[in-house]
Amino acid sequence: MTRPLQRAALALLAVALLGGAAADPADRLKDPAQEARARALFRDVRCLVCQSESIDESDATLAHDLRQLIRGQIAQGRSDAQIRAFLVARYGQFVLLTPKASVGNAILWAGPLAVVLAGAAAFAARRRRSGGEPAPLSAQEEAELSACCRPDDD
Amino acid sequence: MIDEFGQFALVLALTLSLGQCALSIAGRVRRDTALTGAGEGAAIAAFAAIALGFLALIYAFATSDFSVLNVAANSHTAKPMLYKIAGAWGSHEGSILLWCVMLTGYGAAMAAVGRLPFGLKASAVATQGALAALFIGYIVFASNPLTRIDPLSVPAQGDSLNPLLQDPALAAHPPFLYSGYVGFSVVFSLSVAALVEGRVDPAWARWIRPWTLAAWSLLTIGITLGSYWAYYELGWGGWWAWDPVENASFMPWLMGTALLHSAAVTEKRGALASWTALLGIGAFTLSMMGAFLVRSGVLTSVHAFAIDPKRGLALLVILGVAAGGALALYAWRAPKLKDDAAFTPISREGALFLNNVLLAAATAVVLIGTLLPLIRAAIDGTPISVGAPYYNLTFTALVAPALVVLPVGALLAWKRADLAGALQRLIVAALVALAAALAVLALTEPRSALAAAGVGLGAWVIAGALAEAAERVKLGRAPLGEVGRRAAGLPRGAWGMTLAHVGIGVFALGAAYETAWRSETTEALTLGQSIRLAGFELRLDRVAEVFGPNYIAGRAYIRVTDPRGRGLCEAEPERRVYAAGGQDVSQVAICGRGLDQVYVVAGDRRVTPGGPAVLVRAYWNPWVRLVFAGPLLMALGGLVSLSDRRLRFAVTSRARVGVAPAPAPAE
Numbered sequence: 001m002t003r004p005l006q007r008a009a010l011a012l013l014a015v016a017l018l019g020g021a022a023a024d025p026a027d028r029l030k031d032p033a034q035e036a037r038a039r040a041l042f043r044d045v046r047c048l049v050c051q052s053e054s055i056d057e058s059d060a061t062l063a064h065d066l067r068q069l070i071r072g073q074i075a076q077g078r079s080d081a082q083i084r085a086f087l088v089a090r091y092g093q094f095v096l097l098t099p100k101a102s103v104g105n106a107i108l109w110a111g112p113l114a115v116v117l118a119g120a121a122a123f124a125a126r127r128r129r130s131g132g133e134p135a136p137l138s139a140q141e142e143a144e145l146s147a148c149c150r151p152d153d154d
Numbered sequence: 155m156i157d158e159f160g161q162f163a164l165v166l167a168l169t170l171s172l173g174q175c176a177l178s179i180a181g182r183v184r185r186d187t188a189l190t191g192a193g194e195g196a197a198i199a200a201f202a203a204i205a206l207g208f209l210a211l212i213y214a215f216a217t218s219d220f221s222v223l224n225v226a227a228n229s230h231t232a233k234p235m236l237y238k239i240a241g242a243w244g245s246h247e248g249s250i251l252l253w254c255v256m257l258t259g260y261g262a263a264m265a266a267v268g269r270l271p272f273g274l275k276a277s278a279v280a281t282q283g284a285l286a287a288l289f290i291g292y293i294v295f296a297s298n299p300l301t302r303i304d305p306l307s308v309p310a311q312g313d314s315l316n317p318l319l320q321d322p323a324l325a326a327h328p329p330f331l332y333s334g335y336v337g338f339s340v341v342f343s344l345s346v347a348a349l350v351e352g353r354v355d356p357a358w359a360r361w362i363r364p365w366t367l368a369a370w371s372l373l374t375i376g377i378t379l380g381s382y383w384a385y386y387e388l389g390w391g392g393w394w395a396w397d398p399v400e401n402a403s404f405m406p407w408l409m410g411t412a413l414l415h416s417a418a419v420t421e422k423r424g425a426l427a428s429w430t431a432l433l434g435i436g437a438f439t440l441s442m443m444g445a446f447l448v449r450s451g452v453l454t455s456v457h458a459f460a461i462d463p464k465r466g467l468a469l470l471v472i473l474g475v476a477a478g479g480a481l482a483l484y485a486w487r488a489p490k491l492k493d494d495a496a497f498t499p500i501s502r503e504g505a506l507f508l509n510n511v512l513l514a515a516a517t518a519v520v521l522i523g524t525l526l527p528l529i530r531a532a533i534d535g536t537p538i539s540v541g542a543p544y545y546n547l548t549f550t551a552l553v554a555p556a557l558v559v560l561p562v563g564a565l566l567a568w569k570r571a572d573l574a575g576a577l578q579r580l581i582v583a584a585l586v587a588l589a590a591a592l593a594v595l596a597l598t599e600p601r602s603a604l605a606a607a608g609v610g611l612g613a614w615v616i617a618g619a620l621a622e623a624a625e626r627v628k629l630g631r632a633p634l635g636e637v638g639r640r641a642a643g644l645p646r647g648a649w650g651m652t653l654a655h656v657g658i659g660v661f662a663l664g665a666a667y668e669t670a671w672r673s674e675t676t677e678a679l680t681l682g683q684s685i686r687l688a689g690f691e692l693r694l695d696r697v698a699e700v701f702g703p704n705y706i707a708g709r710a711y712i713r714v715t716d717p718r719g720r721g722l723c724e725a726e727p728e729r730r731v732y733a734a735g736g737q738d739v740s741q742v743a744i745c746g747r748g749l750d751q752v753y754v755v756a757g758d759r760r761v762t763p764g765g766p767a768v769l770v771r772a773y774w775n776p777w778v779r780l781v782f783a784g785p786l787l788m789a790l791g792g793l794v795s796l797s798d799r800r801l802r803f804a805v806t807s808r809a810r811v812g813v814a815p816a817p818a819p820a821e
Contacts (some may be wrong), residue, residue: 021677024769026760046539051398054541057390097541102529106539111522112515112548119511126496 022056022067034074041070041080044097045087052096157222160300163203164251167258168290170200174261174283182276190276194265197279198744200286201255201262208242208255211299215242221308224299225247230692230734232704240325243680246449246465247299249328254289256336260365264340270361275649277347278340285339288472289300289318289349292338296468310710317705317739319730323383326374330405334373335441338434340365345434346480349487354427361422363797364435366417367650369437370410371792377403378785385782389755391674391773393781396545401524402444405517409437412513412626419503422568425496426507428488433510435484439477440517446473447524501571504535505563512556519548520625533799557611557662560655561618565625583621587614599672608666615659657787663779664749673774678760678767688774689717694723697759697768705730707741710756710768722747727756795797 022042029035042056047063055063066087073083087090087095174196181189210512211224220226228245231434243252261282293299303309341362350352380403385393394400413433420430450466489755497503523540531537561583565576591610624630626648627640638720677685684693695711704743713720725743732739745752757769 023674023771025676025678039632042541044541046541051399052395052539052541057392057395092537094537094539097539098543099526099538099540104534104536108522108526108540108544109548111318112518112552115515115518116511116552118516119507123507123511124363 027064027068029070029071029075035071037080038067038074041074041083042067044084045070046095046097048091048095121140155212156213157300157302159571160207160214160645161298163210164290164294164298165208167200167203167207167254168287168294170196170203171258171283171286171290174281174784175287176198176283178276178280178283180275182280185272187272190272190279193276193279193283197258197265197283198262200283200290201258204255204258204290205252208251208302209253210394212239212242212301215239218312220310220312221302221305223301224300225312226303226309227313230704231311232734234703236322236325237320245299245327247293247297248291249315249332250293250297250445252328253298253332253336254286254293257282257289258286258338258808260340261343263344266581268361273330273351274324274333274344274347274353274358274361277350278343280345281343281768282339285343285476288476292468292472296465311734317737318731321383321387323379324387327379327383328370329376330379331376334371334376334410335403335406335438337365337372338368338438338441341434342438342480345431346440346483348431348675349483349491351667351686352487352490354431354491356421356424359417359427361419361431362430362650363421364415365522366410366413366434366437366477367792367796369428370414370794371789372405373403373410374785374789377407378782378789381785382782385778386742386744386753389742391672391753391755393469393778395524396542398524399448401520402447405524406437406440406444407518408513408517408520409433409440412510412517413437415506416510417508423497423503426510426742428484429510431488431491432484432672435477435480439473440521441653442473442476446470482536498570499572501565502563502568504571505559505566508559508562509556510676512552516549516552516556519545519552523548530663546642547574548775554611557615557658559656560615561622564619564622564651579625580618580621581737582785583614583617586617590612594667604672605666605670609663612659612661612663612666615662617659618654618821619652619659622655647795647796650791650798652791653794654788654791657784657789657791660780660787661784667777668781670776671776672778674771676757676769676771678762678769680762680764680767683764683767685770685772687752687772688776690722690774691715692752692754692770692772693726694768694770700728702730704734705732705739707731708756708759710770712743712754712770714754716747716783722752724752725752727754746779749779750774 021040029038039056043054045055045066047053047055047058047060047066050058051060053063055066070083070087075085077087077148084096093100097106174193176193177189177196178193181187181191181193210342211222213219214222214225216227216231216235218225218238224247226244228248229241229346233241234479243246244453261279264275264282265279268278272280310334344358344365345354380400381393384395384400390520413430413436416430416433418427419426428462436449440507446466448468450469523545526537526539539739561580562576566573588611590613591606594609595603598606598714626644627637629637632640654818672689675685675687677683679685679694681694681696684691686692693713693715695713697710699706700707700709707730709726709728712725712727714725716722723745725745727743728738728741730741731737739758740755743754745754753773753775755771757771759768760781761767
C-alpha cells in the first residue's frame with residue numbers, strides 16, 4: 001500500500017470509528033472551566049492522521065491521545081500559549097489549524113485584501129477615464145435637442 | 155461484449171470531439187455553414203457515443219460484471235441496486251466519464267438549441283469540442299473505466315463500496331455537482347469564442363446567462379446535497395468544515411455567483427464586459443481545478459479514490475492547457491475590447507461592482523487557503539494547516555458587507571440612482587432586522603451580540619428582498635387587483651432574483667443562529683438513564699441487534715422528550731458493521747421539531763459502575779433546517795429565473811430581445 005493510500009485508509013477508519021469522541025465522560029477534566037478550555041483548544045488542533053478534522057471532531061486513536069495530552073497539560077496548569085508552543089515543537093506548524101501570522105503565510109490575508117484594493121483602484125480608474133459626471137449640454141446641443149424631439153418623448 | 159462495445163463508443167466519442175473541433179474551426183475560417191453544421195452534428199454525435207459508453211458501464215455495474223476492473227474494485231453483489239448503479243460514478247474513472255457525458259451533453263445542447271451568430275457559435279462549438287477531446291482523451295488513454303481484468307483472475311466477488319457512500323443524497327450528489335461544474339464549460343467556450351471574435355457585448359451577456367443560471371443552480375443543489383450528507387452521515391453534527399474538497403466545489407460557485415451579477419451589468423449597461431468574460435473563463439477553470447484537486451490525490455480525502463501521481467499529472471496538464479490557453483487569449487484580446495461605459499458609485503451597477511469585488515476577494519480567501527498548504531509544502535517543505543478558524547473569520551468579514559449592501563443595491567436604479575429613496579423604501583426591512591436582532595439578543599442564552607447581528611443581517615436580506623418585490627408590484631400603493639396584475643406580469647427573472655435573495659438571507663439566518671446556539675452533550679447511559687440537552691430529555695430505553703441487507707447493527711432506542719414533557723420521537727441511532735468490508739459505521743438519528751433538530755449518535759458500549767452502558771452523544775442544532783433550506787431556495791430562484799421567457803436558449807435574436815445594438819468589434 002502506498003503512503004497516501006495508507007493515509008486515506010486511516011482517514012476512512014477515523015471517520016468510521018465514530019463514538020463519544022471529544023467529550024467522553026471517562027476522559028473529561030473535573031473542572032468545567034478547564035474542560036471548556038480544553039475543548040476550545042481541541043478545535044484548533046489538527047488530527048494529524050485524518051483529512052482536515054480537528055481533534056475535537058475525530059475519533060482516531062491519535063486524536064484521543066492528543067486530547068488526553070492537552071488535558072494533562074491543562075491540569076498541570078500550563079497556559080494555552082504554552083500548550084500550543086509544545087504541540088508546534090513536537091509536530092510542527094501543521095498541527096495548528098489557525099495558520100501562524102508569518103511572512104510565509106502573509107498572503108492568506110494580503111491576497112484577499114489585494115483583491116479588494118485592486119477593485120477599488122479599477123473603480124477609480126474607470127471613473128477617471130470616463131471623466132466623472134458627463135458635462136451639461138451646451139446651448140447649441142440644447143437647441144438641436146428641442147428641435148428634434150418633444151420634451152415628453154423622454 | 156457490451157463492455158467492448160462501450161470501449162468502442164468511447165474512442166468514437168474522442169474522434170467525434172476532435173472532428174467537432176476541426177470542422178468548426180475550418181468552417182469558421184472558410185465561412186462555410188456546411189462545415190460548421192457538420193461540426194455541430196459531430197457535437198451531438200459525440201454526446202450520443204459517450205452516453206452509450208456510460209450506459210455500458212452502468213450495465214456492467216448493474217449486472218455485477220466483475221471481469222471489468224472498475225466494477226470489481228467498486229461494487230459488490232450484496233449492495234442494493236441503486237448503489238450498484240450509483241457505483242458507476244462513484245469511482246475515479248467513472249466520475250470522470252460522468253464529467254465527459256455532461257461536457258459533451260452541454261456541447262450538444264449548445265450546438266442544437268443555441269441560436270447564436272455564425273462566428274461566435276462556430277468558435278464556441280470548436281472550443282467545447284477541444285475541451286471534450288482533452289477529457290475524453292484522458293479517459294481513453296489514462297483512466298479507462300471499461301478495462302477488463304485478465305480473464306484468469308476475475309474475482310467471484312467485488313471489493314464493495316465504502317458504506318458511508320451508500321446513501322441516496324450521495325448517489326445524487328455527483329450528478330448534480332458535475333452538471334453544475336460542467337455547465338460552466340459552455341460559458342467558458344462562449345467567453346473564449348467572444349474573445350476570438352472580439353465581441354463581448356450586451357447580446358453576448360444575454361446568451362451566456364441561461365447557461366450560467368443552469369450551471370449555478372445545479373451546482374448549488376449539488377453542494378447542498380453534499381453538505382447534508384456530511385451532516386447526517388459523518389456524525390459530527392456540523393454541516394460545513396472548510397475541508398479542501400468542500401472548498402473545491404465552493405470556489406466555482408462563488409465565481410459563478412459573481413458571474414451572474416456581472417453578466418447582468420454587461421447585459422443591461424454594456425459595462426464590465428471584459429471582467430465578465432474573465433469570470434466566464436474563471437468559473438470553469440475553478441471547476442477543472444476542483445476536479446484536479448479532488449481526483450488527483452493531492453488532497454487526501456474520502457473523494458481521492460485513485461491516488462496515482464501519473465493521472466494527477468495528466469489532469470494538471472489538461473488544466474494547464476485549457477485554462478492557460480484561455481487566459482493567454484484573454485490577456486491578448488481583452489485590452490482591445492471596448493469597455494468604458496461609465497457608472498457612478500450610487501447605482502445598480504455600482505452596487506453590483508462592489509458585490510463582484512467582495513465575491514472575488516471571498517473566492518481568493520478560499521483559493522489561497524486551499525492552495526497555500528500545498529504550495530508551502532512544495533516550496534520549503536514546511537506543511538501548514540489552514541483550517542476553519544481562518545475561513546470563518548476572513549470569509550465572514552467579506553461576505554457580511556456584501557449582504558448589508560444587497561437589499562440596497564437591488565433597489566437602486568441603473569446608471570444614476572437615488573440612494574435616499576432606496577433607503578426610504580427599506581425602512582420597514584431595517585426595522586424588521588433590528589427587531590429580529592434585539593429579540594434574539596434578549597431571548598437567547600448565552601447572549602451573543604455577534605450572532606444576534608448575524609440573525610439581524612439574515613432578516614435584513616430577507617425583508618429587503620421582499621420589500622423589493624413589494625415595490626415592483628406596488629403592494630400597498632395600488633389597489634389589490636392591480637397588484638395582482640403586476641405580480642403576474644413581472645418577469646420570472648425578477649421573481650427568481652427575489653427567491654435567491656430570500657434564500658441567501660434564510661441561509662445566513664440559520665448559519666448564524668445554529669453556529670452560536672448549538673449545544674452538545676456526551677454521556678455513557680445505562681438502560682433507563684437519561685441526559686438533558688437544551689431542555690430536552692434523552693432516555694435510553696433499550697438496545698437491540700438489527701440485521702440489515704448487508705450489515706449487522708447495534709441499535710439504541712432513545713426516547714426524546716421536549717422541555718414541556720411531550721414526547722418528540724424515539725431516536726434510533728445505530729452502529730453498523732458491514733460484513734463485506736468489515737467497516738464499522740455510525741448511523742445517526744435525527745428528530746426534527748420545527749426548524750430545529752436533535753441529533754443523536756450512538757458510540758461504544760462500555761461497562762460503567764452502574765452497569766453496561768452505551769456512550770451517547772447528542773447535539774441540539776437550532777434552526778439548522780434553514781441552513782439547507784436557504785441554498786435550495788437559491789437554486790429554485792435560479793431555476794425560476796431560467797424559465798424566464800426572455801432567457802430561453804432559443805429566443806436570442808437581437809430584434810426580439812430588444813437589447814442595444816452591439817458596439818463594433820474591437821478590430
